[in-house]
Amino acid sequence: MSLETPAAPAASLPVLETEQDILTRAKRASSRRKRNTWLLRLALVVVWLGSWELTATYWIDPFFYSKPSRIWQRLVEWVTSGTDFGSLWYQLWVTVEEALVGFAIGAVAGVIFGVILGRSQYLADVLAPFIKAANAVPRIVLASLFVIWFGLGLASKVATVVVLVFFVVFFNAFTGAREVDRNLIDNARILGAGRMQVIKAIVLPSATSWILSSLHTAFGFALIGAVVGEYAGSKAGIGFLISNAQGTFDSAGIYAAMIIITVVALLAEWGIGNLENRLLRWRPSMSTSSQTVI
Amino acid sequence: MVPPLIELTGATKRFPSGSGSVHTAVRDLTMTVQPGEFVAVVGPTGCGKSTTLSLVSGLQPPSAGRVRVNGADVKSIPDGVGYMFQTDAVMPWRSVLDNVASGPRFRGVPKAEARAQAVDWIARVGLAGFEKYYPHQLSGGMRKRVALAQTLVTKPKILLMDEPFSALDVQTRALMQDELLRLWSGSGAAVIFVTHDLDEAIALSDKVVVLTTSPATVKDVFEIPLERPRKVEDLRLTEDFRKLYADIWESLRSEVDKAREKGANRVA
Numbered sequence: 001m002s003l004e005t006p007a008a009p010a011a012s013l014p015v016l017e018t019e020q021d022i023l024t025r026a027k028r029a030s031s032r033r034k035r036n037t038w039l040l041r042l043a044l045v046v047v048w049l050g051s052w053e054l055t056a057t058y059w060i061d062p063f064f065y066s067k068p069s070r071i072w073q074r075l076v077e078w079v080t081s082g083t084d085f086g087s088l089w090y091q092l093w094v095t096v097e098e099a100l101v102g103f104a105i106g107a108v109a110g111v112i113f114g115v116i117l118g119r120s121q122y123l124a125d126v127l128a129p130f131i132k133a134a135n136a137v138p139r140i141v142l143a144s145l146f147v148i149w150f151g152l153g154l155a156s157k158v159a160t161v162v163v164l165v166f167f168v169v170f171f172n173a174f175t176g177a178r179e180v181d182r183n184l185i186d187n188a189r190i191l192g193a194g195r196m197q198v199i200k201a202i203v204l205p206s207a208t209s210w211i212l213s214s215l216h217t218a219f220g221f222a223l224i225g226a227v228v229g230e231y232a233g234s235k236a237g238i239g240f241l242i243s244n245a246q247g248t249f250d251s252a253g254i255y256a257a258m259i260i261i262t263v264v265a266l267l268a269e270w271g272i273g274n275l276e277n278r279l280l281r282w283r284p285s286m287s288t289s290s291q292t293v294i
Numbered sequence: 295m296v297p298p299l300i301e302l303t304g305a306t307k308r309f310p311s312g313s314g315s316v317h318t319a320v321r322d323l324t325m326t327v328q329p330g331e332f333v334a335v336v337g338p339t340g341c342g343k344s345t346t347l348s349l350v351s352g353l354q355p356p357s358a359g360r361v362r363v364n365g366a367d368v369k370s371i372p373d374g375v376g377y378m379f380q381t382d383a384v385m386p387w388r389s390v391l392d393n394v395a396s397g398p399r400f401r402g403v404p405k406a407e408a409r410a411q412a413v414d415w416i417a418r419v420g421l422a423g424f425e426k427y428y429p430h431q432l433s434g435g436m437r438k439r440v441a442l443a444q445t446l447v448t449k450p451k452i453l454l455m456d457e458p459f460s461a462l463d464v465q466t467r468a469l470m471q472d473e474l475l476r477l478w479s480g481s482g483a484a485v486i487f488v489t490h491d492l493d494e495a496i497a498l499s500d501k502v503v504v505l506t507t508s509p510a511t512v513k514d515v516f517e518i519p520l521e522r523p524r525k526v527e528d529l530r531l532t533e534d535f536r537k538l539y540a541d542i543w544e545s546l547r548s549e550v551d552k553a554r555e556k557g558a559n560r561v562a
Contacts, residue, residue, distance in 0.1 A: 181383075183379050183381055183382075183383045184383055184385060186353055186377070186379070186383070187377070187379060187383035187384075188385075188396070188400065189353070189371060190351060190353075190371060190375060190376065190377040191396060191397040191400050191401075191444065191445075191448060192397060192400035192401040192448065193396075193400040194400070197400050201385070201396065201400070202385065205385070205387040205388075206387075208387070281428070282386055282387040282388070282389075282428040282429075282430070283386070283430070284430040
Protein backbone atom coordinates (compact mmCIF):
# COMPACT_ATOMS: atom_id res chain seq x y z
CA MET A 1 0.00 0.00 0.00
CA SER A 2 1.31 3.38 -0.93
CA LEU A 3 0.56 6.57 0.89
CA GLU A 4 -1.16 9.39 -0.97
CA THR A 5 1.37 11.83 -2.35
CA PRO A 6 1.13 15.16 -0.53
CA ALA A 7 -0.67 17.90 -2.44
CA ALA A 8 1.43 20.00 -4.77
CA PRO A 9 2.06 23.59 -3.67
CA ALA A 10 -0.76 25.94 -4.67
CA ALA A 11 1.23 27.92 -7.22
CA SER A 12 1.67 24.99 -9.55
CA LEU A 13 -1.97 23.86 -9.39
CA PRO A 14 -3.90 24.50 -12.60
CA VAL A 15 -6.46 27.31 -12.71
CA LEU A 16 -9.64 25.60 -13.90
CA GLU A 17 -11.88 28.63 -14.21
CA THR A 18 -11.35 32.36 -13.92
CA GLU A 19 -13.97 34.76 -12.60
CA GLN A 20 -14.65 35.75 -16.19
CA ASP A 21 -15.41 32.14 -17.09
CA ILE A 22 -17.83 31.79 -14.23
CA LEU A 23 -19.68 34.96 -15.20
CA THR A 24 -19.95 34.14 -18.91
CA ARG A 25 -21.10 30.63 -18.10
CA ALA A 26 -23.79 31.89 -15.74
CA LYS A 27 -24.94 34.42 -18.31
CA ARG A 28 -25.03 31.91 -21.12
CA ALA A 29 -26.93 29.39 -18.99
CA SER A 30 -29.58 31.94 -18.08
CA SER A 31 -30.11 33.16 -21.64
CA ARG A 32 -30.32 29.59 -22.88
CA ARG A 33 -32.90 28.83 -20.23
CA LYS A 34 -34.97 31.85 -21.18
CA ARG A 35 -34.86 30.96 -24.87
CA ASN A 36 -35.82 27.33 -24.21
CA THR A 37 -38.73 28.43 -22.05
CA TRP A 38 -40.11 30.55 -24.89
CA LEU A 39 -39.53 27.84 -27.46
CA LEU A 40 -41.38 25.34 -25.32
CA ARG A 41 -44.26 27.75 -24.82
CA LEU A 42 -44.47 28.29 -28.56
CA ALA A 43 -44.40 24.54 -29.15
CA LEU A 44 -47.29 24.05 -26.72
CA VAL A 45 -49.38 26.66 -28.52
CA VAL A 46 -48.59 25.11 -31.92
CA VAL A 47 -49.50 21.61 -30.73
CA TRP A 48 -52.69 22.82 -29.08
CA LEU A 49 -53.95 24.96 -31.98
CA GLY A 50 -52.66 22.52 -34.60
CA SER A 51 -54.44 19.53 -33.10
CA TRP A 52 -57.63 21.55 -32.71
CA GLU A 53 -57.44 22.69 -36.32
CA LEU A 54 -56.82 19.13 -37.56
CA THR A 55 -59.55 17.55 -35.47
CA ALA A 56 -62.05 20.21 -36.46
CA THR A 57 -61.15 19.85 -40.13
CA TYR A 58 -61.31 16.04 -40.35
CA TRP A 59 -63.29 14.55 -37.46
CA ILE A 60 -65.58 16.85 -35.56
CA ASP A 61 -68.08 19.41 -36.79
CA PRO A 62 -66.54 22.88 -36.80
CA PHE A 63 -70.05 24.34 -36.79
CA PHE A 64 -70.30 23.51 -33.08
CA TYR A 65 -66.67 23.56 -32.04
CA SER A 66 -65.20 26.05 -34.53
CA LYS A 67 -61.47 25.98 -35.27
CA PRO A 68 -58.51 28.34 -34.94
CA SER A 69 -58.48 29.46 -38.58
CA ARG A 70 -62.15 30.45 -38.46
CA ILE A 71 -61.70 32.29 -35.16
CA TRP A 72 -58.78 34.15 -36.66
CA GLN A 73 -60.88 35.04 -39.71
CA ARG A 74 -63.63 36.34 -37.47
CA LEU A 75 -61.15 38.47 -35.52
CA VAL A 76 -59.68 39.90 -38.72
CA GLU A 77 -63.17 40.61 -40.06
CA TRP A 78 -64.20 42.38 -36.82
CA VAL A 79 -61.07 44.47 -36.79
CA THR A 80 -61.07 45.44 -40.47
CA SER A 81 -64.77 45.79 -41.33
CA GLY A 82 -66.37 45.94 -37.88
CA THR A 83 -69.01 43.76 -36.24
CA ASP A 84 -72.63 43.47 -37.29
CA PHE A 85 -73.42 46.18 -34.75
CA GLY A 86 -70.77 48.77 -35.52
CA SER A 87 -67.06 49.06 -35.00
CA LEU A 88 -65.30 46.54 -32.76
CA TRP A 89 -63.52 49.36 -30.94
CA TYR A 90 -66.83 50.85 -29.93
CA GLN A 91 -68.02 47.50 -28.55
CA LEU A 92 -64.74 47.06 -26.72
CA TRP A 93 -64.85 50.56 -25.28
CA VAL A 94 -68.39 50.02 -23.96
CA THR A 95 -67.27 46.95 -22.04
CA VAL A 96 -64.01 48.46 -20.80
CA GLU A 97 -65.78 51.63 -19.69
CA GLU A 98 -68.30 49.63 -17.66
CA ALA A 99 -65.53 47.56 -16.14
CA LEU A 100 -63.34 50.56 -15.29
CA VAL A 101 -66.09 52.70 -13.76
CA GLY A 102 -67.42 49.79 -11.73
CA PHE A 103 -63.91 48.74 -10.73
CA ALA A 104 -63.06 52.24 -9.50
CA ILE A 105 -66.25 52.61 -7.48
CA GLY A 106 -66.09 49.07 -6.08
CA ALA A 107 -62.40 49.28 -5.19
CA VAL A 108 -62.64 52.66 -3.47
CA ALA A 109 -65.74 51.61 -1.54
CA GLY A 110 -64.06 48.31 -0.65
CA VAL A 111 -60.96 50.05 0.68
CA ILE A 112 -62.97 52.59 2.69
CA PHE A 113 -65.29 50.03 4.29
CA GLY A 114 -62.47 47.52 4.74
CA VAL A 115 -60.28 49.99 6.59
CA ILE A 116 -63.11 51.31 8.76
CA LEU A 117 -64.25 47.84 9.78
CA GLY A 118 -60.66 46.63 10.11
CA ARG A 119 -59.97 49.38 12.62
CA SER A 120 -63.21 49.03 14.52
CA GLN A 121 -63.56 45.63 16.13
CA TYR A 122 -67.01 46.50 17.45
CA LEU A 123 -68.43 47.56 14.09
CA ALA A 124 -66.88 44.49 12.48
CA ASP A 125 -68.53 42.22 15.07
CA VAL A 126 -71.91 43.87 14.56
CA LEU A 127 -71.82 43.69 10.76
CA ALA A 128 -70.07 40.31 10.38
CA PRO A 129 -73.21 38.17 9.79
CA PHE A 130 -74.59 40.62 7.21
CA ILE A 131 -71.31 40.74 5.32
CA LYS A 132 -71.00 36.98 5.34
CA ALA A 133 -74.55 36.63 4.06
CA ALA A 134 -74.05 39.25 1.36
CA ASN A 135 -70.88 37.50 0.27
CA ALA A 136 -72.65 34.14 0.12
CA VAL A 137 -75.35 35.45 -2.24
CA PRO A 138 -74.58 34.42 -5.82
CA ARG A 139 -74.17 38.07 -6.74
CA ILE A 140 -73.81 37.45 -10.45
CA VAL A 141 -77.57 36.80 -10.52
CA LEU A 142 -78.10 40.40 -9.48
CA ALA A 143 -77.10 41.33 -13.04
CA SER A 144 -80.62 40.41 -14.19
CA LEU A 145 -82.18 42.46 -11.42
CA PHE A 146 -80.00 45.44 -12.23
CA VAL A 147 -81.14 45.34 -15.86
CA ILE A 148 -84.73 45.66 -14.59
CA TRP A 149 -83.77 48.46 -12.21
CA PHE A 150 -81.33 50.49 -14.25
CA GLY A 151 -82.17 49.60 -17.85
CA LEU A 152 -80.01 48.38 -20.70
CA GLY A 153 -77.36 51.11 -20.48
CA LEU A 154 -74.15 51.68 -18.56
CA ALA A 155 -75.64 51.89 -15.06
CA SER A 156 -76.84 48.30 -14.78
CA LYS A 157 -73.42 46.88 -15.80
CA VAL A 158 -71.56 49.22 -13.49
CA ALA A 159 -73.78 48.06 -10.64
CA THR A 160 -73.00 44.42 -11.42
CA VAL A 161 -69.29 45.15 -11.55
CA VAL A 162 -69.41 47.09 -8.26
CA VAL A 163 -71.02 44.27 -6.31
CA LEU A 164 -68.43 41.81 -7.61
CA VAL A 165 -65.39 44.02 -7.09
CA PHE A 166 -66.43 45.44 -3.75
CA PHE A 167 -66.28 42.23 -1.77
CA VAL A 168 -62.92 41.09 -3.14
CA VAL A 169 -61.28 44.40 -2.25
CA PHE A 170 -63.22 44.76 0.96
CA PHE A 171 -62.04 41.48 2.47
CA ASN A 172 -58.42 42.15 1.65
CA ALA A 173 -58.49 45.74 2.90
CA PHE A 174 -60.21 44.49 6.04
CA THR A 175 -57.55 41.87 6.71
CA GLY A 176 -54.79 44.33 5.83
CA ALA A 177 -56.11 47.01 8.18
CA ARG A 178 -56.49 44.44 10.92
CA GLU A 179 -53.01 42.94 10.60
CA VAL A 180 -51.22 46.24 11.16
CA ASP A 181 -48.28 45.92 13.52
CA ARG A 182 -49.37 47.18 16.94
CA ASN A 183 -45.87 48.52 17.52
CA LEU A 184 -45.99 50.76 14.47
CA ILE A 185 -49.23 52.32 15.65
CA ASP A 186 -47.90 52.87 19.17
CA ASN A 187 -44.73 54.35 17.74
CA ALA A 188 -46.66 56.76 15.55
CA ARG A 189 -48.88 57.77 18.46
CA ILE A 190 -45.85 58.48 20.62
CA LEU A 191 -44.36 60.50 17.78
CA GLY A 192 -47.49 62.63 17.90
CA ALA A 193 -49.82 61.17 15.29
CA GLY A 194 -53.55 61.70 15.70
CA ARG A 195 -56.25 59.21 14.67
CA MET A 196 -56.40 60.24 11.03
CA GLN A 197 -52.62 60.46 10.78
CA VAL A 198 -52.31 56.91 12.08
CA ILE A 199 -54.73 55.75 9.38
CA LYS A 200 -52.91 57.67 6.67
CA ALA A 201 -49.31 57.02 7.70
CA ILE A 202 -49.58 53.50 9.13
CA VAL A 203 -52.81 51.65 8.36
CA LEU A 204 -53.20 52.47 4.66
CA PRO A 205 -49.57 51.84 3.61
CA SER A 206 -49.54 48.71 5.69
CA ALA A 207 -52.71 47.43 4.03
CA THR A 208 -51.52 48.47 0.56
CA SER A 209 -49.91 45.17 -0.30
CA TRP A 210 -53.12 43.36 0.67
CA ILE A 211 -55.25 45.79 -1.30
CA LEU A 212 -53.05 45.70 -4.38
CA SER A 213 -52.96 41.94 -4.50
CA SER A 214 -56.76 41.93 -4.39
CA LEU A 215 -56.91 44.30 -7.36
CA HIS A 216 -55.53 41.59 -9.64
CA THR A 217 -58.48 39.34 -8.85
CA ALA A 218 -60.87 42.27 -8.67
CA PHE A 219 -60.19 43.45 -12.21
CA GLY A 220 -60.83 39.95 -13.48
CA PHE A 221 -64.18 40.13 -11.70
CA ALA A 222 -64.82 43.56 -13.16
CA LEU A 223 -64.56 42.18 -16.70
CA ILE A 224 -66.71 39.20 -15.81
CA GLY A 225 -69.28 41.53 -14.30
CA ALA A 226 -69.35 43.77 -17.37
CA VAL A 227 -69.66 40.86 -19.81
CA VAL A 228 -72.30 39.03 -17.77
CA GLY A 229 -74.18 42.30 -17.32
CA GLU A 230 -74.21 42.80 -21.07
CA TYR A 231 -75.21 39.21 -21.56
CA ALA A 232 -78.18 39.76 -19.27
CA GLY A 233 -79.41 42.62 -21.39
CA SER A 234 -77.72 45.37 -23.40
CA LYS A 235 -77.38 47.16 -26.70
CA ALA A 236 -73.60 47.02 -27.15
CA GLY A 237 -70.41 45.55 -25.73
CA ILE A 238 -68.39 42.38 -25.94
CA GLY A 239 -70.94 40.52 -23.82
CA PHE A 240 -73.62 41.63 -26.26
CA LEU A 241 -71.51 40.26 -29.15
CA ILE A 242 -71.20 36.95 -27.32
CA SER A 243 -74.90 36.82 -26.62
CA ASN A 244 -75.62 37.59 -30.26
CA ALA A 245 -73.09 35.03 -31.49
CA GLN A 246 -74.80 32.43 -29.34
CA GLY A 247 -78.15 33.32 -30.82
CA THR A 248 -76.81 32.83 -34.35
CA PHE A 249 -74.85 29.65 -33.57
CA ASP A 250 -71.63 31.51 -34.38
CA SER A 251 -69.16 29.63 -32.18
CA ALA A 252 -66.19 31.35 -33.82
CA GLY A 253 -67.62 34.69 -32.70
CA ILE A 254 -67.85 33.51 -29.09
CA TYR A 255 -64.22 32.42 -29.16
CA ALA A 256 -63.13 35.67 -30.80
CA ALA A 257 -64.88 37.74 -28.13
CA MET A 258 -63.28 35.56 -25.47
CA ILE A 259 -59.84 36.22 -26.92
CA ILE A 260 -60.44 39.97 -26.95
CA ILE A 261 -61.51 39.94 -23.29
CA THR A 262 -58.46 37.84 -22.42
CA VAL A 263 -56.15 40.37 -24.06
CA VAL A 264 -57.79 43.22 -22.13
CA ALA A 265 -57.43 41.26 -18.88
CA LEU A 266 -53.76 40.59 -19.57
CA LEU A 267 -53.11 44.27 -20.30
CA ALA A 268 -54.86 45.29 -17.09
CA GLU A 269 -52.90 42.66 -15.21
CA TRP A 270 -49.68 44.15 -16.54
CA GLY A 271 -50.80 47.65 -15.54
CA ILE A 272 -51.75 46.60 -12.02
CA GLY A 273 -48.46 44.73 -11.72
CA ASN A 274 -46.61 47.92 -12.62
CA LEU A 275 -48.61 49.95 -10.14
CA GLU A 276 -47.87 47.36 -7.50
CA ASN A 277 -44.15 47.47 -8.15
CA ARG A 278 -44.16 51.25 -7.98
CA LEU A 279 -46.17 51.54 -4.79
CA LEU A 280 -44.33 48.72 -3.07
CA ARG A 281 -40.79 49.85 -3.86
CA TRP A 282 -40.09 49.80 -0.15
CA ARG A 283 -40.54 46.05 0.07
CA PRO A 284 -37.50 43.78 -0.06
CA SER A 285 -37.13 42.46 -3.63
CA MET A 286 -40.42 40.78 -4.26
CA SER A 287 -41.30 38.29 -6.91
CA THR A 288 -43.82 39.41 -9.50
CA SER A 289 -45.32 35.97 -9.71
CA SER A 290 -48.48 36.22 -7.63
CA GLN A 291 -50.86 36.90 -10.46
CA THR A 292 -54.40 35.68 -10.57
CA VAL A 293 -56.84 36.65 -13.24
CA ILE A 294 -60.20 35.00 -13.40
CA MET B 295 -34.57 69.52 45.72
CA VAL B 296 -35.84 69.27 42.15
CA PRO B 297 -39.26 67.64 41.99
CA PRO B 298 -39.12 64.27 40.26
CA LEU B 299 -39.87 64.31 36.55
CA ILE B 300 -41.43 60.86 36.63
CA GLU B 301 -43.10 59.51 39.70
CA LEU B 302 -44.74 56.12 40.06
CA THR B 303 -46.50 55.61 43.39
CA GLY B 304 -47.86 52.18 44.17
CA ALA B 305 -48.58 51.69 40.49
CA THR B 306 -50.35 48.44 39.69
CA LYS B 307 -51.36 47.05 36.32
CA ARG B 308 -53.68 44.10 35.87
CA PHE B 309 -54.76 42.51 32.61
CA PRO B 310 -57.49 40.01 31.97
CA SER B 311 -55.56 36.90 31.04
CA GLY B 312 -56.90 34.66 28.31
CA SER B 313 -58.12 31.94 30.66
CA GLY B 314 -60.67 34.11 32.46
CA SER B 315 -58.47 35.05 35.41
CA VAL B 316 -56.64 38.33 35.97
CA HIS B 317 -52.91 38.63 35.47
CA THR B 318 -51.02 41.18 37.54
CA ALA B 319 -48.04 42.45 35.56
CA VAL B 320 -46.90 45.21 37.91
CA ARG B 321 -47.75 45.46 41.62
CA ASP B 322 -47.22 48.39 43.96
CA LEU B 323 -44.35 49.82 41.99
CA THR B 324 -42.86 52.97 43.42
CA MET B 325 -39.95 54.75 41.79
CA THR B 326 -38.91 58.24 40.77
CA VAL B 327 -36.76 59.62 38.00
CA GLN B 328 -35.13 63.05 38.17
CA PRO B 329 -34.73 65.29 35.14
CA GLY B 330 -31.68 64.26 33.15
CA GLU B 331 -31.27 61.02 35.05
CA PHE B 332 -30.45 57.73 33.31
CA VAL B 333 -32.28 54.91 35.05
CA ALA B 334 -31.91 51.31 34.02
CA VAL B 335 -34.62 48.82 34.97
CA VAL B 336 -33.55 45.19 35.16
CA GLY B 337 -35.55 42.13 36.06
CA PRO B 338 -36.09 38.55 35.02
CA THR B 339 -37.65 37.84 31.63
CA GLY B 340 -41.35 38.56 31.36
CA CYS B 341 -41.61 40.23 34.75
CA GLY B 342 -43.44 43.34 33.60
CA LYS B 343 -40.61 45.68 32.69
CA SER B 344 -42.25 46.78 29.46
CA THR B 345 -45.56 47.36 31.24
CA THR B 346 -43.80 49.88 33.45
CA LEU B 347 -42.82 51.84 30.36
CA SER B 348 -46.28 51.74 28.86
CA LEU B 349 -47.64 53.17 32.12
CA VAL B 350 -45.24 56.10 31.96
CA SER B 351 -45.90 56.64 28.24
CA GLY B 352 -49.65 56.77 28.77
CA LEU B 353 -50.23 53.98 26.26
CA GLN B 354 -51.88 52.06 29.12
CA PRO B 355 -53.58 53.44 32.24
CA PRO B 356 -52.66 51.97 35.66
CA SER B 357 -55.21 49.78 37.45
CA ALA B 358 -54.28 51.28 40.80
CA GLY B 359 -51.79 53.75 42.19
CA ARG B 360 -50.49 56.86 40.52
CA VAL B 361 -48.30 57.69 37.57
CA ARG B 362 -47.23 61.30 37.32
CA VAL B 363 -45.07 63.01 34.77
CA ASN B 364 -44.06 66.62 35.35
CA GLY B 365 -46.25 66.62 38.45
CA ALA B 366 -49.42 65.83 36.49
CA ASP B 367 -51.28 62.51 36.38
CA VAL B 368 -50.71 60.65 33.13
CA LYS B 369 -54.00 60.43 31.23
CA SER B 370 -52.83 60.31 27.64
CA ILE B 371 -49.39 60.40 26.07
CA PRO B 372 -47.54 63.18 27.96
CA ASP B 373 -45.69 65.90 26.07
CA GLY B 374 -42.02 65.34 25.45
CA VAL B 375 -42.04 61.55 25.65
CA GLY B 376 -39.96 59.46 23.26
CA TYR B 377 -40.27 55.69 23.16
CA MET B 378 -37.93 53.22 21.52
CA PHE B 379 -39.48 49.82 21.10
CA GLN B 380 -37.85 46.45 21.35
CA THR B 381 -38.77 45.43 17.83
CA ASP B 382 -38.31 47.59 14.78
CA ALA B 383 -40.97 50.25 14.72
CA VAL B 384 -39.65 52.25 11.79
CA MET B 385 -42.12 52.45 8.92
CA PRO B 386 -40.86 50.09 6.22
CA TRP B 387 -42.63 52.10 3.48
CA ARG B 388 -40.87 55.35 4.28
CA SER B 389 -37.29 56.22 3.47
CA VAL B 390 -34.86 57.00 6.26
CA LEU B 391 -35.46 60.71 5.73
CA ASP B 392 -39.25 60.44 5.83
CA ASN B 393 -39.14 58.12 8.82
CA VAL B 394 -37.07 60.56 10.84
CA ALA B 395 -39.15 63.50 9.65
CA SER B 396 -42.45 61.86 10.60
CA GLY B 397 -42.38 62.94 14.26
CA PRO B 398 -42.17 66.66 13.44
CA ARG B 399 -44.64 66.16 10.55
CA PHE B 400 -47.21 64.56 12.87
CA ARG B 401 -46.75 67.55 15.17
CA GLY B 402 -47.53 69.97 12.39
CA VAL B 403 -44.05 71.21 11.52
CA PRO B 404 -43.91 72.35 7.86
CA LYS B 405 -42.41 69.80 5.49
CA ALA B 406 -39.21 71.65 4.61
CA GLU B 407 -38.37 72.36 8.22
CA ALA B 408 -39.18 68.81 9.32
CA ARG B 409 -36.85 67.50 6.62
CA ALA B 410 -34.08 69.87 7.66
CA GLN B 411 -34.36 68.67 11.25
CA ALA B 412 -34.37 65.08 10.04
CA VAL B 413 -31.26 65.55 7.91
CA ASP B 414 -29.50 67.02 10.93
CA TRP B 415 -30.40 64.08 13.17
CA ILE B 416 -29.61 61.50 10.52
CA ALA B 417 -26.10 62.96 10.39
CA ARG B 418 -25.86 62.96 14.19
CA VAL B 419 -26.64 59.26 14.43
CA GLY B 420 -24.03 58.61 11.75
CA LEU B 421 -26.30 57.79 8.81
CA ALA B 422 -25.47 60.76 6.56
CA GLY B 423 -25.76 59.58 2.95
CA PHE B 424 -28.46 57.00 3.72
CA GLU B 425 -31.42 59.42 3.63
CA LYS B 426 -32.99 57.85 0.55
CA TYR B 427 -32.64 54.23 1.70
CA TYR B 428 -35.57 52.13 2.80
CA PRO B 429 -35.34 50.29 6.13
CA HIS B 430 -35.06 46.85 4.50
CA GLN B 431 -31.87 47.99 2.77
CA LEU B 432 -30.19 48.71 6.11
CA SER B 433 -28.57 46.44 8.68
CA GLY B 434 -30.12 45.85 12.09
CA GLY B 435 -27.77 48.34 13.75
CA MET B 436 -28.53 51.00 11.17
CA ARG B 437 -32.28 50.52 11.63
CA LYS B 438 -31.75 51.11 15.34
CA ARG B 439 -29.95 54.33 14.47
CA VAL B 440 -32.94 55.36 12.38
CA ALA B 441 -35.26 54.60 15.29
CA LEU B 442 -32.99 56.58 17.60
CA ALA B 443 -32.97 59.58 15.26
CA GLN B 444 -36.74 59.27 14.80
CA THR B 445 -37.21 59.48 18.55
CA LEU B 446 -34.59 62.12 19.32
CA VAL B 447 -35.70 64.50 16.56
CA THR B 448 -38.79 65.25 18.66
CA LYS B 449 -36.42 66.45 21.43
CA PRO B 450 -37.96 64.31 24.17
CA LYS B 451 -37.49 65.26 27.82
CA ILE B 452 -38.25 61.67 28.71
CA LEU B 453 -36.80 58.80 26.74
CA LEU B 454 -38.31 55.39 27.31
CA MET B 455 -36.30 52.52 25.91
CA ASP B 456 -37.57 48.95 25.89
CA GLU B 457 -34.61 46.61 25.37
CA PRO B 458 -33.84 48.54 22.20
CA PHE B 459 -30.56 46.78 21.49
CA SER B 460 -31.46 43.23 22.51
CA ALA B 461 -31.75 42.01 18.93
CA LEU B 462 -28.28 43.22 17.94
CA ASP B 463 -25.06 41.24 17.96
CA VAL B 464 -22.60 41.90 20.78
CA GLN B 465 -20.25 44.26 18.95
CA THR B 466 -23.02 46.31 17.37
CA ARG B 467 -24.74 46.52 20.71
CA ALA B 468 -21.64 47.95 22.42
CA LEU B 469 -21.29 50.45 19.60
CA MET B 470 -24.92 51.52 19.89
CA GLN B 471 -24.58 51.88 23.67
CA ASP B 472 -21.68 54.30 23.17
CA GLU B 473 -23.68 56.18 20.55
CA LEU B 474 -26.67 56.41 22.87
CA LEU B 475 -24.51 57.82 25.67
CA ARG B 476 -22.93 60.32 23.28
CA LEU B 477 -26.29 61.53 21.95
CA TRP B 478 -27.93 61.55 25.36
CA SER B 479 -25.15 63.48 27.13
CA GLY B 480 -26.06 66.73 25.41
CA SER B 481 -29.82 66.34 25.56
CA GLY B 482 -30.60 66.62 29.27
CA ALA B 483 -33.34 64.02 28.82
CA ALA B 484 -34.33 61.58 31.52
CA VAL B 485 -34.07 57.97 30.39
CA ILE B 486 -35.77 54.82 31.58
CA PHE B 487 -33.90 51.99 29.94
CA VAL B 488 -35.42 48.55 30.33
CA THR B 489 -33.10 45.61 29.81
CA HIS B 490 -32.42 42.11 31.02
CA ASP B 491 -28.70 42.59 30.40
CA LEU B 492 -27.05 43.65 33.64
CA ASP B 493 -23.81 44.65 31.89
CA GLU B 494 -25.75 47.07 29.73
CA ALA B 495 -27.71 48.44 32.68
CA ILE B 496 -24.61 49.27 34.72
CA ALA B 497 -22.59 50.61 31.81
CA LEU B 498 -25.26 53.10 30.77
CA SER B 499 -27.06 54.30 33.86
CA ASP B 500 -26.87 56.46 36.97
CA LYS B 501 -29.25 54.22 38.84
CA VAL B 502 -30.20 50.57 38.41
CA VAL B 503 -33.64 49.48 39.59
CA VAL B 504 -33.99 45.74 40.18
CA LEU B 505 -37.51 44.41 39.78
CA THR B 506 -38.84 41.22 41.33
CA THR B 507 -40.23 38.40 39.27
CA SER B 508 -43.82 38.76 38.09
CA PRO B 509 -45.78 40.65 39.37
CA ALA B 510 -43.02 43.21 39.26
CA THR B 511 -42.28 45.54 42.09
CA VAL B 512 -39.07 47.34 43.05
CA LYS B 513 -36.69 45.08 44.92
CA ASP B 514 -33.55 47.20 45.18
CA VAL B 515 -32.16 50.43 43.80
CA PHE B 516 -28.42 50.78 43.19
CA GLU B 517 -26.61 54.04 42.51
CA ILE B 518 -23.96 53.76 39.83
CA PRO B 519 -21.26 56.27 40.75
CA LEU B 520 -19.11 55.59 37.67
CA GLU B 521 -17.62 58.63 35.99
CA ARG B 522 -18.87 60.03 32.68
CA PRO B 523 -18.12 60.17 29.85
CA ARG B 524 -17.92 56.40 29.68
CA LYS B 525 -16.56 54.02 27.12
CA VAL B 526 -18.78 50.99 27.46
CA GLU B 527 -16.31 48.33 26.46
CA ASP B 528 -13.42 49.66 28.58
CA LEU B 529 -15.71 50.19 31.51
CA ARG B 530 -16.62 46.51 31.72
CA LEU B 531 -13.03 45.60 32.60
CA THR B 532 -12.65 47.97 35.56
CA GLU B 533 -12.66 46.85 39.18
CA ASP B 534 -15.47 49.26 40.16
CA PHE B 535 -17.70 47.85 37.43
CA ARG B 536 -17.10 44.27 38.51
CA LYS B 537 -17.84 45.13 42.13
CA LEU B 538 -21.14 46.80 41.18
CA TYR B 539 -21.98 43.91 38.94
CA ALA B 540 -21.42 41.41 41.76
CA ASP B 541 -23.61 43.40 44.17
CA ILE B 542 -26.50 43.86 41.78
CA TRP B 543 -26.33 40.32 40.48
CA GLU B 544 -26.60 39.11 44.07
CA SER B 545 -29.94 40.92 44.27
CA LEU B 546 -31.14 39.94 40.82
CA ARG B 547 -30.12 36.29 40.99
CA SER B 548 -32.76 35.12 43.43
CA GLU B 549 -35.45 36.72 41.22
CA VAL B 550 -34.06 35.08 38.12
CA ASP B 551 -34.06 31.75 39.94
CA LYS B 552 -37.68 32.24 40.96
CA ALA B 553 -38.64 33.14 37.41
CA ARG B 554 -36.87 30.03 36.14
CA GLU B 555 -38.63 27.80 38.64
CA LYS B 556 -41.98 29.24 37.59
CA GLY B 557 -41.09 28.72 33.96
CA ALA B 558 -40.03 25.14 34.66
CA ASN B 559 -43.32 24.43 36.45
CA ARG B 560 -45.25 25.81 33.52
CA VAL B 561 -43.36 23.60 31.10
CA ALA B 562 -43.83 20.51 33.31
